[in-house]
Amino acid sequence: MNLKSLQYYNELFICAYCAYCVDNQASCPTYHSVLHEIVTGRGKIITARNLAQGLINSEEGLNALRDGLFQCTFCGACEENCIVDIPLTKVYSELKTLIQDRLPKSTHKLFENLKKEHNIYGLDQEDRESWSFEIEDQYSKWVNLHHDTGFFLGCVYSYSGRAGRGPVAVLKLAEMANEKISIFSPTEYCCGNPYLLGGQKAKAKEFADHNISEIQRLGIKNLIISCAGCYRVFTEEYPELIGKDLPFKVISHMEYLYKLIEEKKLSLPNKSHLKVTYKDPCELGRHCGVYDIARDLLSNLPGVENREMTNHKEQALCCGSGGLIKTNHPTIANEIAVRLISQMEDQNVDLCVNACPSCLLNIDENLKIEGSKIESIDIAELVLNRTNDS
Numbered sequence: 001m002n003l004k005s006l007q008y009y010n011e012l013f014i015c016a017y018c019a020y021c022v023d024n025q026a027s028c029p030t031y032h033s034v035l036h037e038i039v040t041g042r043g044k045i046i047t048a049r050n051l052a053q054g055l056i057n058s059e060e061g062l063n064a065l066r067d068g069l070f071q072c073t074f075c076g077a078c079e080e081n082c083i084v085d086i087p088l089t090k091v092y093s094e095l096k097t098l099i100q101d102r103l104p105k106s107t108h109k110l111f112e113n114l115k116k117e118h119n120i121y122g123l124d125q126e127d128r129e130s131w132s133f134e135i136e137d138q139y140s141k142w143v144n145l146h147h148d149t150g151f152f153l154g155c156v157y158s159y160s161g162r163a164g165r166g167p168v169a170v171l172k173l174a175e176m177a178n179e180k181i182s183i184f185s186p187t188e189y190c191c192g193n194p195y196l197l198g199g200q201k202a203k204a205k206e207f208a209d210h211n212i213s214e215i216q217r218l219g220i221k222n223l224i225i226s227c228a229g230c231y232r233v234f235t236e237e238y239p240e241l242i243g244k245d246l247p248f249k250v251i252s253h254m255e256y257l258y259k260l261i262e263e264k265k266l267s268l269p270n271k272s273h274l275k276v277t278y279k280d281p282c283e284l285g286r287h288c289g290v291y292d293i294a295r296d297l298l299s300n301l302p303g304v305e306n307r308e309m310t311n312h313k314e315q316a317l318c319c320g321s322g323g324l325i326k327t328n329h330p331t332i333a334n335e336i337a338v339r340l341i342s343q344m345e346d347q348n349v350d351l352c353v354n355a356c357p358s359c360l361l362n363i364d365e366n367l368k369i370e371g372s373k374i375e376s377i378d379i380a381e382l383v384l385n386r387t388n389d390s
Contacts, residue, residue, distance in 0.1 A: 021077075318340070
């Protein structure tokens, strides 16, 4: 083990011990559950530094580092609040390459699923189209056709059932607007985010190469992505993995729907009053800086009142589902979601509006556990709701 060979080795010695990444409301979400500093930015950095300097036993130190890294939601709150600007999420990704021989069992299983079926659930590749049953005729007209605009779904939207209403809504709205979209679900692979979160960049590159090849095969120039994790991987990771800019433009489904409304391609007669709060996804927000398009879209929906949570945009609370923590530590993931739900309840809203399927599902699960009356939906579902005459 040679930590000095790490690209971000010098960053291990910048930490100012300030604790801004540890214990304020908008800092490390896991810390509030486990109350152990190893999960925080400071804790992980100091542990890695002590390992590099031989100040702690390597076996114990690596196990502690593994626990810290895999109880992390990868939400980026630590990096947002770091006063010395350490690129903490990049440091974590690199540190994970050091502990490949001691990955959590659930992560091993996840990697087996990806290797076998190219999705996080280990389900048959042919089932990747099952999300489209409600719009079967429309889907069959658009699948594997050449159009300028394409749609990448990702694993959660494709296989999870409930979350699939989001892409269905996008395609229904596109048809209302007389648009055409290329879909390549039969040959789509996972974006590779789990491999990146698990420290296996070479495997992620294989998936990137495949997906980019499929997108180019259909001549897609503008690629719609609804999943925040997939969006981050395509825009932030793929160019680095392939060593060049992508040969197409990536847009969020919110940007696409906003454009349809701006161009007056959609009629929105439903003006019934709805109180909503938008949940900023960590990977779309803090990682990619995408905040305003959601507010712009909501402000153009008649009857919709967006009530911001106390913590939003850069200081938004994590939902608890990122960084493989839902796979490895579901109890912690649920506890994090409950703290977020508490802020939602304070706003007295009808809906929690999401732009990430993982957020949608973890929030939805815990809203039900808490007996809340708030409903968790994809923002595309809300747009579709406004097209109905009621």
